[in-house]
Amino acid sequence: MSFDGTMVRAVVHELKEKLTGGRISKIYQPTNYELLLTIRAKGQNQKLLLSAHPANARLQLTKWNPEHPKEPPMFCMYLRKHLEGGIIREIRQIEMERITLFQIQTRNELGDDVTRQLIVETMGRHSNIILIDTESQKILDSIHRIPYAISQVRQVLPGLNYQFPPSQEKRSPLDVTEEQFIAGFDYNQGKLDRQLMNRYTGIGPVIAREIIARAGVGDRAKLWAAFAPFQQQLQENQYQPTLVDTGEKLVFAITTLTSVKGEVSSFDFVSQLLDKIYLGKAERERNRQFTKELTKRLQNEIEKNKKKVLVLQEELEEGKTADRFQQYGELLTAYSYQIPAGSTETTVINYYDAEGTELTIPLDPKKSVLENAQSYFLRYKKAKAARKWNKEQITIALEENQYLETLLVQLGQASLAELEQIQDELVEEGLLKPMAKKGPKRKQTLPLPSSYTATDGTTILVGKNNKQNDYLTHRMAHSQDMWLHTKEIPGSHVVIRQYNGSEETLREAATLAAYFSKARLSSQVPVDYTYIKHVKKPSGAKPGFVIYTHQQTLYVTPSEEAIEHLEQRTTKVK
Template sequence: MSFDGFVTRAVAHELENVLTGGKVVKVYQPSDTELLLHVRNRGRLHKLLLSAHPAYARVHLTENPTDNPSEPPMFCMLLRKHLEGGRVERIAQDGMERVLHIDIRSRDELGFETTRRLVAEIMGRHSNLILIDPDSGNVLDAIRRVGFGVSRHRQVYPGTGYTPPPPQNKKNPLEIGRDGFIASLDYNAGRLDKQMVERFSGLSPLLAKEILHRAPLGDREALWRTFSGFMAAAREHRYEPALFDTDGKQGYSVWPMTHTGGEIRRFESISECLDRFYFGKAERDRIRQQTQDLVRSLKSEIEKNVKKIHILKRELEEADKAEEYRVHGELLTSHLHLVKRGDTEARVINYYDPEGRELVIPLDPMLSPSENAQRFFKKYNKLKAAVKWNEEQIRKAEEDNAWLESVLVQLENASIRDLEEIREELEEEGWLKSQPRKQNRRKKDHPEPLSVRSSDGITIQIGRNNKQNDRLTHRLASPTDTWLHTKEIPGSHVVIRAREFPERTLLEAAMLAAWFSKARDSAQVPVDHTLVKHVKKPSGSRPGFVIYEKQRTLFVTPDPDMVRELLKRQPKG
């Protein structure tokens, strides 16, 4: 993948056509690296995503659902103050760099018209989103402040003058002619793709390799024609956005890449292409960062339980000797008259043996015959008690691991809002220490499952943690609704909220059950479905644990595109 200067150019062109003249009706900040601007233009609401994520920095229109914090961060509040109610005047790229300027005209506190510029710098781990006053050139604030201690050459802080990213002193590829292009390259030095990247701004290694791939080796004129063909398409904004997938390695470009091989999928717009490529990536990465310590702790507990189960089972194997001790004790008791203190062994007839063979019983010479017999009975009783205790501990450890595995799956599939409920459950179950929390007056009293609409317009609900699973299955669902869950695989409860529905709705619900499970990346995932009235929660069991009967099983392979379309059909509000 490569959000290069040409992708930036295509995005700028699309946004200029779609958003110019539109009104900014709402500003959100879903995370510490992302902004979401709702812009209404020509009777349609558009969602503009701007991300300064170190790995997934980008700008594009999106249709993917997002979770926004109940309390907006300070930068979001500042943007609302300056941008909401304003009109998008201009969207432009800075040369061929990965920098976008979005000018929005609004009114200040005194009612005077003013222009604010939102600058999106897409530069890997140095990416940033900066609000500036273009008249004064000063920074109003940034989603990522950069002080003198971070960079001596360029500070991004309220009140400082805005300094663009340092120039790379490369040539603009859209302005280069034949002679200049040929003279720019050293054909004897090799690695022409690398040379093109070093000499021309906005050109990524991916596009440079494609240009080289399409030109016959060593033919300078053919290389120029190929290069100039791409540049002409860029000048005229003739783009063919595409995703490519080669042996599991995915990427995107504004034109199909033929040198990568593999599957190519084309899109009508660059935003649609980027929206599909980044679907869920940044959110999962953000969740992973926030939960890595928790995940590590839970995995450690699972490993401890696995070792504990192994030790307990080994002790159970040793406990097989319990019956032998009981036989020794009873035979010795019935032959006490043949044994005296000081004997090291007793030879008795084993009447438990069908053939009545002689059995040699080892003795402690310091004990009396009766005491030796009692010693065997004590060993027998101790091992019998150990068997019961070990079996109970094995069962408990296996149940703990099954529950912990389900929590790990939920953490992987969780949204920011779900994390708090998962942490609360871990605290209630004693796996985490209780943490003081700020009281939020708008906090919901009950965990709310995710709701979507099937292609047939039927509501499907998904519990994304155990509290939501419990509430969905045992409180919200009706007895005649259909309940789904991956067969013997940790995952979410899914409920179709209807008595009757087409086969397509069942398949879509099964797809969601497979997607929100540990088997998300597997093929032919078994999904059980039955009526809610056949799903029971055993007394005293943990949240989310159920037993069910009269189920049928179908097999589905999770399809990210289908899931994405379903998740877009969430009810508003």
């Protein structure tokens, strides 16, 4: 866990400098886990985020501007009653633990000065935010109430005395001497980073691995030589907030990281680092959850359409026998003179049969023979109309599923910006309700496709969603550009600008079309290609749907290596 005791120490140092003496003007609770306090300090407003999220627990200054619930949660209302207008007199970390205490001077219901403590425990799934009466040390309330049924070791409930979490019996890294530090290691057990974490409060895996990596393989003196500068950083509150993007995960700490390889970013303040990590993470999580829910909704629509098609096809099969109703009507008309009134059935010679076989026709005895004939004619007319309607509905359902399948492919490959474009499209198509948003309206940008450069320098454009596909094919492309799409498979529109006849460029463009399609993991994927002048969008067609002629087909097998080779030359479309 990167948000260890050293990170808390760095954050607390920053908060002391910027918030001590500040007045709490507003308190919000945007989620079940998080509080956002607006504090007026040193002539400016600061936003303090306190999070008890089991995976993202932290405290920091932030630029986050979330939507707030219309009805504040009870804990939020309780904090407003006790803390709004209060002055922050002290901010301190409890030893090197992930526990931070805010001492707040405020007034009670009678107007008397009182002191409250707001304690933030950023301890993974045990994280909590607790309000305490300083004089009695009793709990007033907490963002998570912990009864005996949940924890037999430590309860957190209003009226109980506050107790710090159980001590881990570790020593502080701030005052350990060289002799004590070196003597504590057991070199026969190995895993020196684990030993470092087990011995010293506040040192998490990232810092422990970094110290051992700086020491390298050597004698005990090198371990102390690696640890001592870090200890001095903590003692003097001299921090170097650092983020490393390894390509697979984000690693961060309050010091430079030599043990992790990747793209390095440095920050002036710890809170800037934390905003970079967690606000992006929250946005990615929101979009991941939205994509998951949307995918499920689209899959449900696809299944409904499949069932609908099956039912309609069964009705079509049954409708094939509707011609016999017309025969019944005509035979009854021809033989009406010889059929007795009130009959329940009649047997006549079927002159539609070349062999002249007999045919038995059911009758409604309450109707005359001619009325029975008219009834059969009406049933034939209805069956014929139903057959036409069924065929139309089957076509509509199949086209709808083709469209939904395309959206599923796009969702699985969408970036955050592309996901917003898909969301807009779904709202426009009535598949999704508009999401009410506070604040300024998101600026609409052109749905520009991605651009790749072929080996011979030719530009290849790829639409990653239907908005981009439509814009690329019908607005950007010229009549002599080459257009590609997977044959009868949902996927991207691909355009080769000013195609010069190169087979290598055509194959590279086809590989892009296959890769950004439902057949990404398949081999020998058929890709159609034709000039853009032969590609048309039918009137009223759904986004991304086109018809085309004069096409030819080639077969390609998409691969990560081929796409990575092209992505190295990717440019931004203007």
